[in-house]
Structures are given as structure tokens and as C-alpha cells.
Amino acid sequence: MLSADSADSETGRLCRGDEKGSIMEHPLVVGVDGSNASLDAVDWGADAAARYGIPLRIVYASRWERYEGHLPDWSTERPSERVMEETIVGVAAERASRRVPELDVTTYLAPDEPVEALLAEGQRAKAVVVGHRGRGRLTSLLLGSVGLGVAARAHCPVIVVRGRTGNIRGEACKVALGVSERAAGTTAATFALEEAALRHCTVEAVHAWRCAGTEVPEQCGAHGEYRAEHERRAAELMDGVLNKPVAAFPQVTVEYRTVEGAPGTVLVAASHAADLLVVGAHRRQGHAGLQLGLVNHTVLHHAQCPVAVVPEP
Structure with a gap:
């Protein structure tokens, strides 16, 4: 279910930078990175948000703009990184909405490191949900650095989605x-x-x-x-x-x-x-x-x- 302020997106309002949208005070936050583990976290988070009767907020964090610079103002080309991050949150939001059709789903592209972004989101969240592995070269680790970093420093409960199906x-x-x-x-x-x-x-x-x-x-x-x-x-x-x-x-x-x-x-x-x-x-x-x-x-x-x-x- 889309809130009135998120009607400009088929699966929820897409926010960038400091634009938060009118989101309820304590949503359930899910961090995504495009990996299968993060999609498991989306499924778990959608079910949990429905049980709690609160919105689901899907967050993708990256500082690619800082490290790689911006395209010139006159350019009409969309950076591949921007296309990728919008695709990741769009797929995650659509997945959550299909799983729980009545759920209020919003998305947010955070211009920050993943751990720092999720810690900031956790300041006003019921809980933060993450997958147990990332999608980079370190996917063989038993627990990804993002999951461990958030679990060790968050001020709200952190759920690491792992284990048997x-x-x-x-x-x-x-x-x-x-x-x-x-x-x-x-x-x-x-x-x-x-x-x-x-x-x-x-x-x-x-x-x-x-x-x-x-x-x-x-x-x-x-x-x-x-x-x-x-x-x-x-x-x-x-x-x-x-x-x-x-x-x-x-x-x-x-x-x-x-x-x-x-x-x-x-x-x-x-x-x-x-x-x-x-x-x-x-x-x-x-x-x-x-x-x-x-x-x-x-x-x-x-x-x-x-x-x-x-x-x-």
C-alpha cells in the first residue's frame, strides 16, 4: 500500500540525499545491496512489518558520487551507478509489495557508507534488518562487515537474517x-x-x-x-x-x-x-x-x- 506522499513511484517513494519524505517515526528498516541475502532480508522484513503494523523502509547506501565525481550539468546521460541503485531498491520494493500487498513501502538512497547509513536510520526505527552476506568479493565471509558493524553499534534491535530456509x-x-x-x-x-x-x-x-x-x-x-x-x-x-x-x-x-x-x-x-x-x-x-x-x-x-x-x- 502506497502512502499519499509516495504516489510518484510504483512501489514507493524514492528519496535521495536528505529528502526523507513523510515517513512514520518508527518504520522497520531493511538494508539492501542487490544480493540474494538482502532479498531474504526484504522478505523477512516485509512479514515482520506486517506483524507490527508499521511501514517498511528499504535503504540502499553508497558514496559513489563522492569517489567518482558527478557528470557535467549539461550531460543527459544517467550514471550507471545511479541506474544500478535505483534498480536495486525498485526490485526490493516491488518484491515487498507483492509479498504483502497492503504494506506501506518506501525507499531511500543514502549518500553514505552502508554501516553509517543504517546506524542513522536505526535512530528512528523499530529495528534494522540486514542479510548475513554482501554481494562483493567478501561474500564468502560467514557474516558480512555491514551486518556485523550495524549489529555492534545500533541503538535499536538488529536482525541478521541467516540460517536454513x-x-x-x-x-x-x-x-x-x-x-x-x-x-x-x-x-x-x-x-x-x-x-x-x-x-x-x-x-x-x-x-x-x-x-x-x-x-x-x-x-x-x-x-x-x-x-x-x-x-x-x-x-x-x-x-x-x-x-x-x-x-x-x-x-x-x-x-x-x-x-x-x-x-x-x-x-x-x-x-x-x-x-x-x-x-x-x-x-x-x-x-x-x-x-x-x-x-x-x-x-x-x-x-x-x-x-x-x-x-x-
């Missing part, structure tokens, strides 16, 4: 939530339960623990006192994180699971049976960006479903 499509009917002592806030938990409520599915809250090197190995066994203490602390942590969010979404069934093992490995395993894996990240003291940490890096690179990184206050 069935998980991306939402066939598991489950949202997994990683609960860690390092990011034991309630913002990520609230995000996970809201997603589950909109999807009409369950939440599996997972906390992994490991015996410390100073603890006696035989007392970390199935009936060891250290194991019992770890499980007691894990249960207290889960209750502290989830009590308020669960009360806010009483319609959502929440399964609590504490597991002995490496947290990254445990969460990647949980992602196999989930439509979305939600993890929290705290701000770094004295630095710009989030404390993604080894666990979040692991799931961003290896999860079998889309991953949402949610900033905790």
Missing part, C-alpha cells in the same frame, strides 16, 4: 531467547516475547553454565554440589530476567531450559529448532557500540535461524 520462513513456531549473566536485562526478553505473541508461538529461554576450572570435576557431575549450585543460580537468573516480561505477555508460553555447556554452542544448537534467536548486548563503558562478546559473535556467524541483537540499557 524453513527457519527463516518461521516453520519452527518457536522463538529462542539467550539469557546470560553478562546481558541479564529485560529488554531482549521483552522483544522475544513480543515477537512470540505476534507469531502465536512459544519462547524457549535458554541459559548455559559451565563449572569453573577451580571446581572439583567429580562434584560437577549429575548429582554434584557444584552442579546443583549452578542450576540454582541459573534458575534465579532466569526468574529475574523473565518475571516482568512474562507478566506483560501472559498469552505466551515460555519454556525455561538451563544447560551445562559452552553458551555459544548451546545457543547455536537451540537455533536449529527456532524461527528467531534473540540475544541481548550491553553498551560498552566509555566506547561507542555494544559488548557483543564471543557468544554473540558465535551465534551471528553460525546460527541456523535469524538472530536479533537487542541493546540492553
Whole structure:
């Protein structure tokens, strides 16, 4: 569905530079670059925007004009770079509109580096959605530099669309939530339960623990006192994180699971049976960006479903 200010484009208003258009305050933003991974992000974003009842804003960012200069004013030739970027956002917008016909879709060509452009868009977005790989020579990387850069620095939730096709499509009917002592806030938990409520599915809250090197190995066994203490602390942590969010979404069934093992490995395993894996990240003291940490890096690179990184206050 096109808004009144976007009627000059078949699939949504095309903005350049600082021209933003009259877009709602908190749309769902999707970064595109023409790759198949970014088209997966468009599909995921269109479905999510429809669930939230908000517009979808498709963003392509490039600084080619700065690096390659402008054509003379008298030239009637359209730069190939301009044709390419308009084609990329046009295809993405048409794809989203065909997928969800009633969706309000707008597009924006940002004259900036991709990470910086998406971070700016994230200041006024419900969330930012990106694909897990780019379309350049670095497509073999497990997670593209844009996805990682945005996930590490955004002020809103960032969803990296990755994993198996069935998980991306939402066939598991489950949202997994990683609960860690390092990011034991309630913002990520609230995000996970809201997603589950909109999807009409369950939440599996997972906390992994490991015996410390100073603890006696035989007392970390199935009936060891250290194991019992770890499980007691894990249960207290889960209750502290989830009590308020669960009360806010009483319609959502929440399964609590504490597991002995490496947290990254445990969460990647949980992602196999989930439509979305939600993890929290705290701000770094004295630095710009989030404390993604080894666990979040692991799931961003290896999860079998889309991953949402949610900033905790």
C-alpha cells in the first residue's frame, strides 16, 4: 500500500540525499545491496512489518558520487551507478509489495557508507534488518562487515537474517531467547516475547553454565554440589530476567531450559529448532557500540535461524 506522499513511484517513494519524505517515526528498516541475502532480508522484513503494523523502509547506501565525481550539468546521460541503485531498491520494493500487498513501502538512497547509513536510520526505527552476506568479493565471509558493524553499534534491535530456509520462513513456531549473566536485562526478553505473541508461538529461554576450572570435576557431575549450585543460580537468573516480561505477555508460553555447556554452542544448537534467536548486548563503558562478546559473535556467524541483537540499557 502506497502512502499519499509516495504516489510518484510504483512501489514507493524514492528519496535521495536528505529528502526523507513523510515517513512514520518508527518504520522497520531493511538494508539492501542487490544480493540474494538482502532479498531474504526484504522478505523477512516485509512479514515482520506486517506483524507490527508499521511501514517498511528499504535503504540502499553508497558514496559513489563522492569517489567518482558527478557528470557535467549539461550531460543527459544517467550514471550507471545511479541506474544500478535505483534498480536495486525498485526490485526490493516491488518484491515487498507483492509479498504483502497492503504494506506501506518506501525507499531511500543514502549518500553514505552502508554501516553509517543504517546506524542513522536505526535512530528512528523499530529495528534494522540486514542479510548475513554482501554481494562483493567478501561474500564468502560467514557474516558480512555491514551486518556485523550495524549489529555492534545500533541503538535499536538488529536482525541478521541467516540460517536454513524453513527457519527463516518461521516453520519452527518457536522463538529462542539467550539469557546470560553478562546481558541479564529485560529488554531482549521483552522483544522475544513480543515477537512470540505476534507469531502465536512459544519462547524457549535458554541459559548455559559451565563449572569453573577451580571446581572439583567429580562434584560437577549429575548429582554434584557444584552442579546443583549452578542450576540454582541459573534458575534465579532466569526468574529475574523473565518475571516482568512474562507478566506483560501472559498469552505466551515460555519454556525455561538451563544447560551445562559452552553458551555459544548451546545457543547455536537451540537455533536449529527456532524461527528467531534473540540475544541481548550491553553498551560498552566509555566506547561507542555494544559488548557483543564471543557468544554473540558465535551465534551471528553460525546460527541456523535469524538472530536479533537487542541493546540492553
